[in-house]
Amino acid sequence: MQVQALKNAYFTMVRKETKRIFRIWPQTLLPSVITQSLYFLIFGGFVGARVGQMGGVSYMTFIVPGLVMMAVIQNSYTNVVSTFFSAKFMKNLEELLVSPVPPWLILSGFCTGGLVRGAVTGGLVMGVSLFFTRPPVLHPWAVLLFLLLTALLFSLGGFLNGVFARKFDDIGIFATFVLTPLTYLGGVFYSVSSLPPVWQMISKANPILYMVDGFRYGFFGTSSVSPWTSALVLSVVCVALAAVNLRMLRTGKGIRN
Amino acid sequence: MEAIMILGLKKTYAGGVQALKGIDLTVEEGDFFALLGANGAGKTTTINVLVGLVTKSEGAVSVFGLDQDAHPDDVKMAIGVVPQEFNFNIFETPRDVIATQGGYYGMSVTDAYARADELLAALGLSDKSGVPSMQLSGGMKRRLMIARALVHRPRLLILDEPTAGVDVELRRGMWDYLRALNAAGTTILLTTHYLEEVEQLCRNMVIIQKGQVVKAGPVKTLLAETDGRRYRLTLAAAPTDAQRAALGAEAVDGTDVTVTIPTGGTLDALIARARESGATVIDAAHAHNRLEELYLSTIAK
Numbered sequence: 394m395q396v397q398a399l400k401n402a403y404f405t406m407v408r409k410e411t412k413r414i415f416r417i418w419p420q421t422l423l424p425s426v427i428t429q430s431l432y433f434l435i436f437g438g439f440v441g442a443r444v445g446q447m448g449g450v451s452y453m454t455f456i457v458p459g460l461v462m463m464a465v466i467q468n469s470y471t472n473v474v475s476t477f478f479s480a481k482f483m484k485n486l487e488e489l490l491v492s493p494v495p496p497w498l499i500l501s502g503f504c505t506g507g508l509v510r511g512a513v514t515g516g517l518v519m520g521v522s523l524f525f526t527r528p529p530v531l532h533p534w535a536v537l538l539f540l541l542l543t544a545l546l547f548s549l550g551g552f553l554n555g556v557f558a559r560k561f562d563d564i565g566i567f568a569t570f571v572l573t574p575l576t577y578l579g580g581v582f583y584s585v586s587s588l589p590p591v592w593q594m595i596s597k598a599n600p601i602l603y604m605v606d607g608f609r610y611g612f613f614g615t616s617s618v619s620p621w622t623s624a625l626v627l628s629v630v631c632v633a634l635a636a637v638n639l640r641m642l643r644t645g646k647g648i649r650n
Numbered sequence: 651m652e653a654i655m656i657l658g659l660k661k662t663y664a665g666g667v668q669a670l671k672g673i674d675l676t677v678e679e680g681d682f683f684a685l686l687g688a689n690g691a692g693k694t695t696t697i698n699v700l701v702g703l704v705t706k707s708e709g710a711v712s713v714f715g716l717d718q719d720a721h722p723d724d725v726k727m728a729i730g731v732v733p734q735e736f737n738f739n740i741f742e743t744p745r746d747v748i749a750t751q752g753g754y755y756g757m758s759v760t761d762a763y764a765r766a767d768e769l770l771a772a773l774g775l776s777d778k779s780g781v782p783s784m785q786l787s788g789g790m791k792r793r794l795m796i797a798r799a800l801v802h803r804p805r806l807l808i809l810d811e812p813t814a815g816v817d818v819e820l821r822r823g824m825w826d827y828l829r830a831l832n833a834a835g836t837t838i839l840l841t842t843h844y845l846e847e848v849e850q851l852c853r854n855m856v857i858i859q860k861g862q863v864v865k866a867g868p869v870k871t872l873l874a875e876t877d878g879r880r881y882r883l884t885l886a887a888a889p890t891d892a893q894r895a896a897l898g899a900e901a902v903d904g905t906d907v908t909v910t911i912p913t914g915g916t917l918d919a920l921i922a923r924a925r926e927s928g929a930t931v932i933d934a935a936h937a938h939n940r941l942e943e944l945y946l947s948t949i950a951k
Contacts, residue, residue: 394723394756395756397756401753401757401759402754402756404753405750405753405754405759405762406753406754408753408759409746409750483737483740484733484735485737485738485739487703487733488737488750488754489754490702491703491729491731492726492751492755493722493724493726493727493754493755493756494754495723644705649702
């Protein structure tokens with residue numbers, strides 16, 4: 394395909410997905426806003442008043458980056474896994490597979506959908522947080538970088554899950570039994586540096602820690618792990634996931650036949 | 651030039667099911683070609699290999715002289731496919747379904763929507779262009795799938811049972827549209843279970859059975875090979891053994907008797923034999939059309 398044709402195909406995929414996200418906003422955007430608002434109210438407000446300061450800021454302010462990141466993770470992942478699996482299940486993925494859209498563009502289109510939903514819900518949760526606190530943003534580049542890397546990583550993860558899923562139950566298993574526990578244990582509600590050394594070591598095996606920590610660095614300028622190390626870890630995982638997904642698309646495993 | 655050339659096509663699915671056992675098939679450019687076979691014979695697998703939905707195990711496939719392995723994108727650009735099952739997004743409007751497919755083929759938004767409007771008008775769907783596709787009737791959904799397949803103006807149109815579940819009037823309308831499309835130069839490959847459709851539309855055909863081509867050639871030539879015509883006679887009373895023998899009955903169901911008149915034989919002679927044996931023929935009707943005879947005799951071998 395020519396470059397202009399590739400652009401047209403890409404923007405067709407992105408337009409279709411963006412329209413879908415906004416058309417069914419009560420399903421795609423609203424739930425995270427409500428859930429995170431409750432977290433702000435209960436953990437930030439009621440519990441946070443007793444916790445006092447954490448990481449040099451009020452507890453309410455401390456949990457803002459973590460809750461935004463939680464919304465980004467869940468939404469970018471859910472968007473891609475559900476869209477891709479539904480397209481596979483309803484067979485309208487065939488519309489793409491019979492067309493000359495190359496595998497890397499198919500992957501890019503689906504992941505952009507995940508990025509859009511992750512970024513929009515992240516922005517909405519950030520907006521909600523302003524009703525409760527005014528977090529500083531010391532390094533906007535880090536906020537943007539970690540938001541994009543995280544949304545991309547979980548979009549790629551969602552895509553892989555969608556490729557392997559054979560029934561609707563399969564798209565919920567990873568989110569329920571892996572993603573949610575790792576998110577809660579990734580330093581959303583606490584600073585890893587406040588944990589005993591053994592638990593700090595164990596926590597560092599959790600990839601979500603690097604996302605939350607790097608994102609938090611963008612706000613407060615402090616982190617438990619170097620933001621560069623976090624960015625590197627996330628980039629490597631993104632490249633690895635992209636490579637696996639592209640291989641799946643090229644060979645047709647879980648998609649064709 | 652050959653629109654499709656398939657040589658030694660084999661497909662074995664994971665689990666060991668051998669769907670295609672070495673298909674050879676040639677479709678000339680501009681042809682209206684039928685691919686026939688019972689359910690599970692390998693028709694849809696053959697089509698899916700052609701359009702890139704199934705990876706072949708062995709063999710060579712070329713479309714308009716382009717090898718599928720060497721030029722997969724060019725081959726895809728040349729083909730429009732209407733699958734057997736409805737596979738568009740039912741929440742989208744017909745206009746969006748068609749335009750989105752145009753976008754996948756590299757069309758700009760403006761061009762894709764203009765083409766969608768043109769196709770919706772040509773297929774009589776303009777008044778439904780803005781409703782969710784789930785609200786369309788079965789026949790409308792079939793027409794939407796044809797419109798979607800044509801959005802990028804393919805030189806080869808592949809239709810997998812396009813008129814299944816479509817009423818007679820609509821089917822005739824679709825035939826007219828497909829005839830006009832073929833007359834304008836589009837090569838058409840059709841699979842169908844309506845053999846009347848093949849007699850009406852197609853110039854050449856193959857019959858596939860258990861993953862192999864068992865009969866191929868021009869429809870008219872193959873029809874001329876049929877051994878005879880099968881009739882169902884309704885008698886005044888259930889036939890005796892002597893009457894069955896006199897008529898050469900193949901099957902008897904109450905007063906209905908199925909018989910075959912061999913090539914060169916006449917219905918008049920058959921009725922005369924019935925009369926001589928003491929049977930009264932109340933009615934006589936074709937049990938199958940000629941292509942059905944050919945099809946059934948081929949797959950029975």
